Structure formats: structure tokens, C-alpha cells
Amino acid sequence: MSTDDADDLVFKALADRRRREILDRLKAGPRTTGELCAHFEGALDRCTVMQHIGVLERAELIIARREGRARWNYLNAGPVKAISDRWISPYATHAVELLASLKRDLEKT
Structure with a gap:
């Protein structure tokens, strides 16, 4: 599967608030399907x-x-980090650079 296909699956999964709520529940630790x-x-x-x-x-x-009969679900944050590295971090870096430039310009006046 290509990176773009994997990213599409992650974005689709994160698009629904109930799926995000499931992931939020798993941040605290693994949960059984019954608990979810x-x-x-x-x-x-x-x-x-x-x-x-x-x-x-x-x-x-x-x-x-x-x-046994229980099915334990664990959060895998790797795909979220990959999305962040590819889509969020570059934009955040650019925004920080713009703010630093604005700060320098304001301090000069």
C-alpha cells in the first residue's frame, strides 16, 4: 500500500467523531471490545x-x-505521528518562522 493510500485510510478513520472518541478511550490504556x-x-x-x-x-x-474470549484493543499512534510529520509539522514550522520574523520586525520599530 502506498503512503498516500495509508494516509487516506487514516484521514477517513479520523473523520468520524465516534472513532476519535474510541481512540481517546484507548489513550488511557487498552480496552476490551466489550468495554468500548x-x-x-x-x-x-x-x-x-x-x-x-x-x-x-x-x-x-x-x-x-x-x-481467551476477550479481544483487547491497543492504540497505535504511529500513523497519527506519520500524518503529523508529513502534513502538520512543515506548516507549523513555517508559522513559527513567520511569528519570529514578525517579532523581529516589531522589535526594530
């Missing part, structure tokens, strides 16, 4: 939560591991 489903109880059914988890897995944002 329980978090959305009343808002989403188990099948829908599983579909969202599937999108996150295809984007490699989640790594799942089975332990």
Missing part, C-alpha cells in the same frame, strides 16, 4: 461500534489482540 461497546451503550449498538473499530484497524490506528 459499553461506553457507547444507548448511543450505538455493538455492531456499529465493531464497524468503527474495523475502520480504525484498517487504518492501523488500533491493534487488536485476543486473550
Whole structure:
């Protein structure tokens, strides 16, 4: 899979607020699929939560591991870092340089 295809999967996965909420839950540590489903109880059914988890897995944002009957989901921050390195950091660097230049110009006057 090309880098652009992988980036597309990550952007698609991050586009939905419920998938971002799943990732937020996993920042604190691994969760079972049952725990993730329980978090959305009343808002989403188990099948829908599983579909969202599937999108996150295809984007490699989640790594799942089975332990007996339990399925543990782990956050994989690598794809997010790759997106940041490619799309955010270069723009942030440019913005910081502009602010530094503005500061120098203002201090001269």
C-alpha cells in the first residue's frame, strides 16, 4: 500500500467523531471490545461500534489482540505521528518562522 493510500485510510478513520472518541478511550490504556461497546451503550449498538473499530484497524490506528474470549484493543499512534510529520509539522514550522520574523520586525520599530 502506498503512503498516500495509508494516509487516506487514516484521514477517513479520523473523520468520524465516534472513532476519535474510541481512540481517546484507548489513550488511557487498552480496552476490551466489550468495554468500548459499553461506553457507547444507548448511543450505538455493538455492531456499529465493531464497524468503527474495523475502520480504525484498517487504518492501523488500533491493534487488536485476543486473550481467551476477550479481544483487547491497543492504540497505535504511529500513523497519527506519520500524518503529523508529513502534513502538520512543515506548516507549523513555517508559522513559527513567520511569528519570529514578525517579532523581529516589531522589535526594530
